[in-house]
Amino acid sequence: SYELIQPPSVSVSPGQTASVTCSGDILEDTYASWYQQKPGQSPVLVIYQDDQRSSGFPERFSASTSGNTATLTISGTQAMDEADYYCQAWDNSVIFGGGTKLTVL
Amino acid sequence: QVQLQESGPGLVKPSETLSLTCSVSGYSIRNGYFWGWIRQPPGKGLEWIGIIYDSGSPSYKPSLKSRVTISLDSSANLFSLELDSMTAADTAVYYCARGLRDCSGGSCYSKIHFDSWGQGTLVTVSS
Numbered sequence: 158s159y160e161l162i163q164p165p166s167v168s169v170s171p172g173q174t175a176s177v178t179c180s181g182d183i184l185e186d187t188y189a190s191w192y193q194q195k196p197g198q199s200p201v202l203v204i205y206q207d208d209q210r211s212s213g214f215p216e217r218f219s220a221s222t223s224g225n226t227a228t229l230t231i232s233g234t235q236a237m238d239e240a241d242y243y244c245q246a247w248d249n250s251v252i253f254g255g256g257t258k259l260t261v262l
Numbered sequence: 263q264v265q266l267q268e269s270g271p272g273l274v275k276p277s278e279t280l281s282l283t284c285s286v287s288g289y290s291i292r293n294g295y296f297w298g299w300i301r302q303p304p305g306k307g308l309e310w311i312g313i314i315y316d317s318g319s320p321s322y323k324p325s326l327k328s329r330v331t332i333s334l335d336s337s338a339n340l341f342s343l344e345l346d347s348m349t350a351a352d353t354a355v356y357y358c359a360r361g362l363r364d365c366s367g368g369s370c371y372s373k374i375h376f377d378s379w380g381q382g383t384l385v386t387v388s389s
Contacts, residue, residue, distance in 0.1 A: 190375035192308075199357060199382050200300075200308065205375040243308055247371045250323055251298070251310035251361075 161244050161254035168260045175234045177257045179227040179244030189227035190245045191220055193238075194256075200243065204229060236261050264289035266358050266380035274352075274387050280345040284358030284380060291334060292316045296361035296374060297341045299332060301354040302382075309354075313374075314341060315363055321371075348387045355382040 161181040169175035179189060188207050192200040202211045204220040207227065217232040231238050239261045244254040270282035284297070291297055298313035312322035312332045320332045331344040345352060359376040367373075 187369075187372045188375075192376075194308075199379040200376075201379070202375060202377050205362070205377070206373055211377070245308075245375065247369075247374050250321070251300075251313070251374060253300075253308040253310060256307040 161246060161252055163242075163244060163254040163257045165255070166258045166260065168262055169231075169234045170262055171236060172233055175231040175238070175259055175261075177229040177231075177242050177259065179229075179254045180225055181246065181252075181254075182225050183246050183248040183252070184222055184225050184227055187247050189220070189222050191227075191229045192243045192245065194241045194243065195239075203242070231259075234259075234261055264360060264378045266360065266378060268356060268358050268380045268383040270356075270383060270385070272384060272386060274348050274385060275389050276349055276387055278348055280343070280348050280352070280385060282343045282356055282358075282383065282385070283340055284342070285338075285340045286360075287339070289360070290336075291339055291341060292336050294363055296363045297332075297334065298359050298361050298376065299343045300357045300359055300376070300379075301352075302357070303351075303354040311343065311345075311356075313361055350387050353385065353387045355384050357382045 191204040194200040207222045220229045243256045265287045267285045296313040296315045299311040314320040314332045322330045329346040334341045358380045360378040364373045
């Protein structure tokens with residue numbers, strides 16, 4: 158079965174650009190989605206179908222997929238963006254990446 | 263606006279069956295979306311359990327398939343999860359969610375993503 162690999166953690170300074178990657182061979186054949194989860198809260202959809210931004214998220218959130226890697230990019234990162242981020246795709250099952258903790262230092 | 267709300271016991275004994283319900287308001291569960299369950303053990307990542315849509319067969323995570331049943335109650339606009347033979351490893355926050363079902367392009371699953379989630383309910387397995 159396929160899996161999606163994410164770095165456990167990413168750190169970024171306020172105002173800088175954060176990139177969170179998600180790697181998996183299945184991404185060459187299906188779409189990636191991204192979720193944001195803050196402590197004690199339910200996940201919230203950020204990006205769907207590789208690069209479509211969900212309503213409620215500002216333009217500084219963007220994403221793309223190239224080959225077997227999907228990348229979530231947050232430009233001008235703010236303290237409020239500190240959260241766990243999960244990628245998700247379909248491979249005869251819904252699969253989630255292991256999650257990346259984004260820290261805004 | 264669609265809202266989902268999980269309900270069920272917060273504590274289950276080992277070997278027992280977990281039964282959870284997700285009540286949906288603001289949207290009919292017969293209107294073409296997937297309805298699914300996802301769980302998250304304390305301090306860990308998200309784990310998909312399964313999905314169902316009206317008039318369709320459910321799809322389950324292979325490693326849980328022998329223990330899981332997801333069903334719909336269209337008249338009450340809710341869907342349910344049953345998970346048999348609970349162990350401590352099943353301790354988690356259980357979320358219900360709505361998933362996009364778009365069959366354009368051949369596959370009804372390749373575009374699936376979860377756009378609405380319940381608040382989650384913590385289920386602890388302990389004697």
